[in-house]
Amino acid sequence: MKLKYKFVIREVGGAPVAVAVGADSADFSGMVKLNDTGAFLFGLMNEHHTEKELAAALCEKYDVSEKDALAAVLSLCGRLSSEGLLDE
Secondary structure, three states, X not given: OOEOOOEEEEEEOOEEEEEEOOOHHHHOOOEEEOOHHHXXXXXXXXXXXXXXXXXXXXXXXXXXXXXXXXXXXXHHHHHHHHOOOEOO
């Protein structure tokens, strides 16, 4: 999984958001509101990673089970895919 556009993560109103940068901002001009876990995963997804690699990184960063981490990754990837933000 890799993001279709190059994003940076910033804090707006106390919450992390992702904003497309450079030439990609012409194609995607919105913001993606994230929670802390989503922001962590989103940051990793500027590079290509499998869902299992993302889940493993989540397990390492937070004290969560592999099952819960994979469920979180699949949920985020499903939402990003439905919005056309993934370059699968």
